[in-house]
Amino acid sequence: MTWISDNLALIASLSVEHLRQSLIAILIGFVLSIPLGWVAWRYKLVGGPIVTLTGLLYTIPSLALLMILPVITGMSAISEANLIVALSIYAVAIMVRGVVDGLNSVDPAARSAATAMGYGNTRRFFAVDLPLAGPVILAGLRVTAVSTIALATVGILVGVTNLGYLFTNGLQRRIIVEVFSGLVAVAIIALLIDVLLVLLGRWLMPWSRKDRKQKPADVTQSVQAVAP
């Protein structure tokens, strides 16, 4: 246990790096998923292929993606940008499904009522559809956030430094406590962000608390985590 107290500064600085890389990727994934999910939900013809194709992004092993992306984008493999782009791709893979499910969960009567009140398509989307889909989208975002933070550790294998460093370094030096502290740090960061997202959701979407008819079970089922 002395290893942890001796290396607190290292763990802290790696955590900050880790958090920055994952948060940017989660944000990019979220911002991209909303329009993609909307297109998939609005135009049923392309909707199936979009959901299937983004879902298939899952099956690309993260290590391979981190190596191949630089060849396509021209970035350096060991750059943070490379890891962030890869993580954003996985975030989109998980989130699009959640956005489509969320928009599907909106009561059509509410949508009709908004149209009847004279809401145009754009205004109705932002004022009615999106807020009502919010709770389901949030559930998808939570799964995305937790798995992105866990997945980011793979970055160390191509040389992007974050908490994954404690795993590879711990393996080389055979310090079990080092690997363990890395795991705990990742889990704590993931759970902290998860709690933050829940609180943010309660604050931004007070209507989601009253209405408990929405089955959260369906969401955890359809939105699954990506693994490294």
Added chain:
Amino acid sequence: MNLLSDAIAWLFAPEQWEGKDGLQTLLGQHLLFTVLSVLIAGVIAIPAGWAIGHTGKGREIAVAAAGIARAVPSFGLLILLVLLFGVTHKPAAALVSFVVLAIPSLLAGAYTGFEAIDRKTIDAARAMGMTEWQVLLKVEIPLGLSLLVGGLRATTLQVVATVTIAAYVNLGGLGLPIITGLNLRRFDMVLGGALMVAVLALLLDLVLAIAQKASVPHGLVHRRTTTKNHDADHLPVQDKELT
């Protein structure tokens, strides 16, 4: 797409398919790790999920446990377990970390399958004098099977992609060309390995998609044509995973 043709050329070169580290050996190892860990996870998670779904108790615990399991990076867990179990038990260490990865989705599939069933159906079964075991075996399990197989599909995709990291601790599998290619900067090997993983994932998903279609009880398939409006309530839930 020069890279892609290089990778395909690498894949189809006869020398990749020979010897101790030939692709068919790696494919076999990869498949073995995947199937074994999903099976072990199934033995643990499916009865537990069914118990939660049937009794309605312990759901919060299951959700919390699944959340923690998701937050643990498989890569780190694998290294920790390899160090803890010792070099001689590396395969066991890998299996345990993949089982931990597989449990949440399977557990969710098992209990959401039960929760998606119309309560009236279960009440009717009880009213007809079915015992708890009969309700479980004859009503809940058959009706919940489709969502369970959906969970199984998600799990399998995750595990297939993740087994690649087994090569990092010298356990072979299709991650070997990816890791070797990473060190040698041989992109054709990396992409070739990734393509093999993707093809394996697609094949497994196809088999499970067929299994999922087959797992919808006949009664539900037929009712769909006759009472369309009524079924609209719960069929979307089952179709969700079919897309």
